[in-house]
Amino acid sequence: MEKSDNIKALARKFAGTGLLLIVVAAVTLEATSLIQYFSSQRMLKEEASLRAESELRSTRNQIMDIVDQAESAVHNSIWITRWCLDYPDSLAVVARRIVEENPSVMGSTIALVPGYNKNLPLFAPYVCRTADGGTELKTLATEEYNYPAQEWFTEPLNYGFGYWSEPYIDEGGGEVLMTTYSVPVTDDQGRIAAVLTADISLDWLTDLVGSLRVYPDAFSVLISREGKIMVSPVAELNMHQSIRDYSKGAKDTSNFNLLADEMLSGKTGNVALRQSRRERMFVFYAPVERTGWSMAIAIPDSEIYGEIRRMSMLVTILMLIGLGMLILILRSAARNQRKVVSLKEKKDRMENELLIGHNIQMSMIPKTFPPFPERKDIDMSASIVPAKEVGGDLYDFYIRDEKLFFCIGDVSGKGVPASLVMAVTRSLFRSVSAHEKSPQRIVTLMNESMTDMNENEMFVTFFCGVLDMASGHLRYCNAGHNPPLIYTDKIQFLPTKPNLPLGIMPGMSFVEQETDLRYDDALYLYTDGLTEAENLSHEQFGEDRMMDVLRMRRNAQDNLEAMQKAVADFVGDADPSDDLTMLFIHYLNNMQPDETERHLILHNDIQQIPQLAEFIETIADETNLDQGLAMSLNLALEEAVTNVILYAYPEGSDGLVDIEAIVSKEKLKFVISDSGKEFDPTAAPEADVTLGVEDRPIGGLGIYLVRKIMDSVSYERTDGKNVLSMIKKL
Amino acid sequence: MEVNINKEDSVTTVRLIGRLDTPASQEVAQSFEPLMSDATGTIVLDCSEMSYISSSGLRIFLSLRKAAASQGGKVIVKSISNDIRQVFMMTGFLNLFEIQ
Numbered sequence: 014m015e016k017s018d019n020i021k022a023l024a025r026k027f028a029g030t031g032l033l034l035i036v037v038a039a040v041t042l043e044a045t046s047l048i049q050y051f052s053s054q055r056m057l058k059e060e061a062s063l064r065a066e067s068e069l070r071s072t073r074n075q076i077m078d079i080v081d082q083a084e085s086a087v088h089n090s091i092w093i094t095r096w097c098l099d100y101p102d103s104l105a106v107v108a109r110r111i112v113e114e115n116p117s118v119m120g121s122t123i124a125l126v127p128g129y130n131k132n133l134p135l136f137a138p139y140v141c142r143t144a145d146g147g148t149e150l151k152t153l154a155t156e157e158y159n160y161p162a163q164e165w166f167t168e169p170l171n172y173g174f175g176y177w178s179e180p181y182i183d184e185g186g187g188e189v190l191m192t193t194y195s196v197p198v199t200d201d202q203g204r205i206a207a208v209l210t211a212d213i214s215l216d217w218l219t220d221l222v223g224s225l226r227v228y229p230d231a232f233s234v235l236i237s238r239e240g241k242i243m244v245s246p247v248a249e250l251n252m253h254q255s256i257r258d259y260s261k262g263a264k265d266t267s268n269f270n271l272l273a274d275e276m277l278s279g280k281t282g283n284v285a286l287r288q289s290r291r292e293r294m295f296v297f298y299a300p301v302e303r304t305g306w307s308m309a310i311a312i313p314d315s316e317i318y319g320e321i322r323r324m325s326m327l328v329t330i331l332m333l334i335g336l337g338m339l340i341l342i343l344r345s346a347a348r349n350q351r352k353v354v355s356l357k358e359k360k361d362r363m364e365n366e367l368l369i370g371h372n373i374q375m376s377m378i379p380k381t382f383p384p385f386p387e388r389k390d391i392d393m394s395a396s397i398v399p400a401k402e403v404g405g406d407l408y409d410f411y412i413r414d415e416k417l418f419f420c421i422g423d424v425s426g427k428g429v430p431a432s433l434v435m436a437v438t439r440s441l442f443r444s445v446s447a448h449e450k451s452p453q454r455i456v457t458l459m460n461e462s463m464t465d466m467n468e469n470e471m472f473v474t475f476f477c478g479v480l481d482m483a484s485g486h487l488r489y490c491n492a493g494h495n496p497p498l499i500y501t502d503k504i505q506f507l508p509t510k511p512n513l514p515l516g517i518m519p520g521m522s523f524v525e526q527e528t529d530l531r532y533d534d535a536l537y538l539y540t541d542g543l544t545e546a547e548n549l550s551h552e553q554f555g556e557d558r559m560m561d562v563l564r565m566r567r568n569a570q571d572n573l574e575a576m577q578k579a580v581a582d583f584v585g586d587a588d589p590s591d592d593l594t595m596l597f598i599h600y601l602n603n604m605q606p607d608e609t610e611r612h613l614i615l616h617n618d619i620q621q622i623p624q625l626a627e628f629i630e631t632i633a634d635e636t637n638l639d640q641g642l643a644m645s646l647n648l649a650l651e652e653a654v655t656n657v658i659l660y661a662y663p664e665g666s667d668g669l670v671d672i673e674a675i676v677s678k679e680k681l682k683f684v685i686s687d688s689g690k691e692f693d694p695t696a697a698p699e700a701d702v703t704l705g706v707e708d709r710p711i712g713g714l715g716i717y718l719v720r721k722i723m724d725s726v727s728y729e730r731t732d733g734k735n736v737l738s739m740i741k742k743l
Numbered sequence: 744m745e746v747n748i749n750k751e752d753s754v755t756t757v758r759l760i761g762r763l764d765t766p767a768s769q770e771v772a773q774s775f776e777p778l779m780s781d782a783t784g785t786i787v788l789d790c791s792e793m794s795y796i797s798s799s800g801l802r803i804f805l806s807l808r809k810a811a812a813s814q815g816g817k818v819i820v821k822s823i824s825n826d827i828r829q830v831f832m833m834t835g836f837l838n839l840f841e842i843q
Contacts, residue, residue: 622765626795641826644795648830651797655765702835706812711805714798714834721833 038339042332046325053321058295061317062283064227065297065310072233072308073301075221079117080304083194083213084175086115090209094123094198098206101130105138105150111211112140112148119183119191120212122153123198124160126170129206135160141212165193166208173197177304180215180243182252190215190243190252192304219244219251222308228316238305240277264288272296276307288313367402367429374403374432377439379410382570390482390602391417394569396577397594398542404592405431406540407439414695415482415727415738418446418455421494421538421596422475422515434471438463438515442477450728452477452490453525456515460492460523463516472516476509476538481729483682483738485530485602490523495544499528500535504564507536527731530600535567538598542591546580549587554580569597608677609635617658617668617689625650628672636676636743646681646741649722652715653685653694653737661689661735680724680743686736693728694719694737746774753784760792763800772803779807782816787843791822796830808839819843 090111097103104123111121120141127134135154143149153160160166169176178193195210218235222244225233235244240255250259256276260269265287272284279300286294295317298309315322375397382394395408405424410417420442424431438459445458455477463473476497478489489507493514499507510524530536539559546554562579566572573595580593613628615621626647633643654670662668668689675682700710700717719739720726729736744767745760755778763771778786786807804820811818821843823831831837 619769620766623762626762626764641829644826645829647795648797651764655797655799700834702833703838704835706805706808706839709805709809709839711802714801718798718830718833 035336035339035343039332039336042335046328046332049328050321050325053324054318057317057321061227061295061312062297065231065283065295065312066299068225068227068233068310069297069299069308072221072225073299076218076301076304076306076308079213079217080177080194080301082115082117083211084303086111086118087121087175087194087196087209087211091196091198094207094209095200097123098125098129098198098200101125101133101136104136104207105140108138108140109148109150112142115211117213117217118142118211119189119214122160122210123207124153124166124210125207126205127161129200129204165195165210169195169197169208170205175303177238179237179239179241180252183212190219215243225310227310228312230316231310231312234309234311235301236276236307236309238277240273243306272298272309276300276309279305279307285314286311364402370403370429370432371399374399374436377436378408384410385412388412388482390600392569392599392601393597394573395594395596396573397592398577398589399592400542400589401428403429403432405435406542406592406594407435408538408594408596409439409442410596410598411443412482413447414450415725415740416450417480417482417598418477419480419538419596419598420475420477421497421540421594422473423494423540423542423592423594424473425471425514427592430469430471434469434473434516437466438473438475446477446479450479451525452479452488453523455479456490456492456512456523457521460515460517460521461519464519472514474514474540478536480530480598480600481727481738482602483725483727483740484684484729484736485532485534485600486527486729486731487530487536488525488527490525492523495539495541497539498537498560498563500537500563500567501531504560530602532601532603533567534600535563535569535572536598536600537563537572538596540592540594542589542593543576543580543595545591546584546593547587547590548584554583558583567599569599572597603677603679608675611674611676613672613674615654615658615670615672617662617666617670617687619655619658622651622655622658625654625672628674632674632676632681636681638743642741645722646683649719649739649741650683650685652719653683653739656692656694656715657685657687657689657735660692661687663690678743681741683739684736685739686734688734691730692735693730695726695728744771746771748774748778754787755784756787756789758789758792762795763793763803764795764797765799768797768799768803771800772806775803775807779810782807782811782814782818785817785819786811787819787821789821790824790827793827794824796827798834801830801834801836804836805839817841 090107094104094107097107108121108123112118120139122137122139124137125133130136137153137160139151139153140148141151165178175194175196178195180190180192183189183191191212192215193210193212195208197205198207198209200206222233222235232246234242236256237243240257241252242250242254242256242259243252245251256273260266260273263269268284268286272286275282275284276298281299283295283297286296288294293314294311295314296309296311298307300307378397384393385391393410397404397406397408405427406422408421410419422438424434424438441459441462446455449455449458456475474494475492476489476494478487480487491509492512496506496509498504508526510526512523513521544554544556544559558579562576563572565575576595611628611632613624615624629643629647629650654672657670668687671686673684694716697713697716700713723739724742725740727738744763747758749756788804808818818840820840823842
């Protein structure tokens with residue numbers, strides 16, 4: 014379970030990392046894009062501003078060139094005008110020269126200050142260019158015109174220096190945009206005598222300013238000193254509306270007013286006008302010196318930022334594609350993660366099935382200890398610790414006819430295959446030992462079955478023992494298993510012939526061995542998982558350590574716990590390499606010193622039967638048995654002995670029946686032995702005492718009565734003798 | 744083992760005195776042979792003085808009971824001791840015989 018939690022946490026962590034990665038990547042890309050956007054925007058604006066300023070400068074320079082020409086033409090004529098003041102008729106010549114020598118000058122006048130020449134209260138000859146390229150002389154000194162009231166006349170006198178008039182449409186001269194430069198002219202005494210003017214056509218200005226194309230959608234505006242719109246892309250506005258009037262109807266009025274103020278006060282700069290929610294217009298403005306005009310270039314920000322907006326759109330799209338790919342990559346990674354998780358689920362299910370397998374396996378073997386709490390003559394303990402969920406080790410035991418059948422085994426290999434063979438082996442042991450008392454026969458029959466069906470070349474090392482509980486006689490047969498230990502007065506290996514393991518070769522003959530257990534003797538069976546248990550340094554637990562642990566005590570349960578602890582301490586953190594199985598048997602049949610033995614030996618003569626009555630009577634007297642029990646015991650003994658006398662020896666031959674009575678406080682045990690032919694009375698079928706008269710067989714009651722009267726009856730064939738042990742608890 | 748057989752009309756009373764063990768059964772079987780061959784009447788087995796019975800004794804009882812059953816006779820077991828009653832019980836003989 015800890016592992017699975019770790020993997021889930023890891024998956025969560027990974028998913029979290031993925032999300033974080035996406036967010037960080039998105040933020041980084043967005044930030045990069047924004048930084049790039051704003052820096053590009055700033056750069057573009059700077060560039061636009063530079064371009065606008067440069068255009069403004071160059072246009073202003075071009076205007077100034079013409080202005081300079083016009084001013085120069087006028088100024089250069091001041092001295093000659095001064096000369097001619099006293100000769101008014103020559104003034105028209107001066108004006109004509111100005112027009113003829115300066116292509117940009119459309120007309121020129123020299124208007125005398127009224128009163129300067131007493132003879133000429135008003136005098137203003139005017140020379141203007143005609144359509145055919147010639148000149149025409151007119152006079153402005155008319156009553157209707159009243160030139161002394163005109164701006165071009167008054168302003169230079171007020172200021173005392175050159176003055177550029179507000180532009181105007183020259184109605185007489187073909188509806189052209191004009192402006193007039195006028196300067197006051199003083200005479201030799203320093204008196205202001207006249208105003209010298211040059212009319213300059215501003216048609217070229219419309220072309221010049223109109224041709225300003227910093228950006229395709231940019232446009233230029235020129236306003237006069239008074240704020241009149243001189244040149245703009247909208248022809249209707251030109252010379253008809255002032256910038257102030259226009260600003261009233263314009264969008265973003267406050268900024269437009271600001272722009273108007275700045276321009277009218279002759280400043281240089283720029284202002285942003287909001288056209289709509291998304292569109293702005295940058296207006297760069299600069300004055301045109303001396304004329305009092307101001308020129309502006311208006312550039313919609315879509316012009317300036319159009320490229321970068323397209324770029325940033327592209328970048329955004331690319332970024333989104335990148336993010337999308339990143340998400341796809343992460344999702345596929347997450348899917349892999351899920352695959353890992355689903356593999357994990359499969360593993361969990363398998364582990365669960367293995368757990369069930371483990372439980373089934375464990376339910377096959379006796380595992381309640383002490384296994385026979387009602388018995389005082391035997392104590393046992395056992396355990397299986399599989400290295401994996403399921404293992405190939407087994408032990409089993411049970412008591413039948415006062416015999417303890419027990420076995421221990423180790424299937425080659427580990428895991429599920431081994432566990433299946435283990436289950437088969439255990440079933441075979443139970444089914445074969447149900448009819449057989451000889452370990453050799455049990456092992457042989459099991460070997461035959463297992464070699465028959467062993468297609469997978471698996472084998473089992475197996476040790477089988479049958480302990481006669483009454484006599485302590487142990488018969489055993491080994492099939493390739495580790496020899497068990499026996500603890501009598503000292504601990505040692507039980508002499509054991511190795512033989513071949515089960516399942517290897519059919520027709521194998523296994524050798525049976527035997528020994529006798531006495532009170533307090535112990536048998537320790539184990540699999541090599543115990544002796545070969547390894548610690549982290551790959552040392553094995555070994556036989557010496559095992560024997561040291563077992564030497565300390567004989568009690569089965571205590572020994573098991575001590576051994577488990579010793580192995581656990583030794584192994585430490587190393588992984589278990591093999592199944593570990595132990596089966597400990599402590600024989601406690603108390604044929605204790607306080608018991609008495611009596612012997613009776615009879616010949617195989619039925620007439621000697623009455624001696625049994627005397628034998629029982631003696632015992633009954635000694636142990637104060639009641640008469641009824643004595644009669645029952647007599648009956649059981651007689652039935653058993655009669656069997657031997659009548660059937661053990663061939664008719665007419667002489668044979669002996671040995672009757673041994675072992676009497677203790679708790680029980681009375683008879684052991685009847687003879688050297689006759691092998692005969693197991695306990696194998697006879699049980700008589701059916703419920704049958705009616707007609708169906709009831711005459712015989713079969715003898716052994717039935719023996720079983721009924723005695724608490725346990727067991728038969729042994731030992732050393733060519735039939736040995737029947739019968740116990741009656743007292 | 745002493746066996747006294749006393750026949751009055753159709754009722755034959757058999758007194759068994761002593762221990763009916765295996766060797767005794769062999770003698771008693773011989774004594775019973777006339778009874779077995781003519782078991783039409785009522786045979787009363789008086790066990791009041793029989794102190795012991797083995798399976799061979801039970802066999803004789805059963806053989807007699809079978810003979811009587813086949814010949815239309817009747818076997819009554821009379822006055823068995825408690826200990827022997829236990830043996831009868833264990834072997835199901837209580838159901839096979841009329842016990843008095």
